Amino acid sequence: MQAIDRNEQEASRPEPRPRTFILTGIALLLLLALTAGLSWVNLGLFNTPVALLIAVAKALLIIFIFMEVGFSKKLIWIYAAIGFIWLGILFTLSLSDFLSRNYLHIPGK
Amino acid sequence: MTSAPRLVGEQFDDLEQQQEACSLGMWVFLCTEILLFGGLFLSYAVYRHAYPQAFHDASHDAEYWIGTSNTAVLLISSLWMALSVHCARTGRRKLLLLFLALTLIFGLAFLGLKGLEYYLDYKKNEVPGINLPVTDAFSRQKEMFWTLYFFMTGLHAFHLTIGCGLVALILILAWRTGYNAKHYAPVEVTGLYWHFIDIVWVFLYPLIYLPGRH
Numbered sequence: 629m630q631a632i633d634r635n636e637q638e639a640s641r642p643e644p645r646p647r648t649f650i651l652t653g654i655a656l657l658l659l660l661a662l663t664a665g666l667s668w669v670n671l672g673l674f675n676t677p678v679a680l681l682i683a684v685a686k687a688l689l690i691i692f693i694f695m696e697v698g699f700s701k702k703l704i705w706i707y708a709a710i711g712f713i714w715l716g717i718l719f720t721l722s723l724s725d726f727l728s729r730n731y732l733h734i735p736g737k
Numbered sequence: 738m739t740s741a742p743r744l745v746g747e748q749f750d751d752l753e754q755q756q757e758a759c760s761l762g763m764w765v766f767l768c769t770e771i772l773l774f775g776g777l778f779l780s781y782a783v784y785r786h787a788y789p790q791a792f793h794d795a796s797h798d799a800e801y802w803i804g805t806s807n808t809a810v811l812l813i814s815s816l817w818m819a820l821s822v823h824c825a826r827t828g829r830r831k832l833l834l835l836f837l838a839l840t841l842i843f844g845l846a847f848l849g850l851k852g853l854e855y856y857l858d859y860k861k862n863e864v865p866g867i868n869l870p871v872t873d874a875f876s877r878q879k880e881m882f883w884t885l886y887f888f889m890t891g892l893h894a895f896h897l898t899i900g901c902g903l904v905a906l907i908l909i910l911a912w913r914t915g916y917n918a919k920h921y922a923p924v925e926v927t928g929l930y931w932h933f934i935d936i937v938w939v940f941l942y943p944l945i946y947l948p949g950r951h
Contacts, residue, residue, distance in 0.1 A: 663943060669951060710768055719779060
């Protein structure tokens with residue numbers, strides 16, 4: 629029964645086509661050109677946030693299409709997400725300390 | 738069909754379950770890798786926040802054109818790798834060999850350019866502990882950028898070296914035995930690892946090469 633269920637799921641799951649991969653590759657190179665070009669423009673405080681947003685877009689394209697997470701079962705989605713969630717916890721807790729150290733103006737802190 | 742039972746480990750019911758377990762196992766490993774690199778990215782964030790001007794100035798001296806070219810090389814290598822997995826799954830042996838070879842060539846090209854970059858960094862006296870001049874507080878702050886630069890790109894290059902070894906191994910196995918729809922987990926798992934290395938670089942690039950451009 630379990631095997632039949634799996635086969636049904638397999639049949640309904642679409643597989644990425646080579647065309648999708650090639651278009652994704654072109655999109656990634658265009659995003660690289662965009663971020664490389666934008667780095668020469670002074671956006672004030674926004675240079676790094678914009679560059680990181682483009683990096684996130686590139687990473688999502690790689691994860692969902694090249695790594696085929698977008699075509700995988702939900703279990704893979706959870707595992708793909710969990711590493712980044714832990715990373716989020718690491719950054720949130722650590723930076724809440726480092727970024728707030730000057731708030732109290734305590735000498736030596 | 739006759740070879741199928743030999744391919745299934747005894748702990749698995751069938752090939753499909755084995756295939757899923759392989760890719761899930763690789764994702765678990767990648768979670769630990771995210772945190773390994775995450776620690777370095779966190780260090781970068783803390784020091785960049787503490788020394789914004791020094792990081793801006795030091796980044797200006799980084800090899801922008803080599804970094805940008807290397808990003809393109811690695812993104813294209815990921816495309817070849819994705820096509821390799823597709824060819825393995827659909828049993829196209831010749832195309833699989835071609836795309837794996839291209840992946841390997843682009844991976845080695847990245848490492849070659851990285852080596853050239855390290856050589857140029859050395860020539861420009863930018864290697865902490867060897868020839869980077871540290872005379873005052875500001876140069877000590879710049880030293881922090883270069884230390885993080887070498888650790889982060891070094892760990893990344895180390896991973897890519899392992900990746901190239903894996904691709905070479907898969908290439909030999911594909912040439913000797915081939916892969917098909919029932920048996921392509923090794924190609925898929927190597928692909929996941931390769932794309933992960935690509936993602937790490939996608940984040941290293943804007944943090945190392947771009948802050949000092951404007």
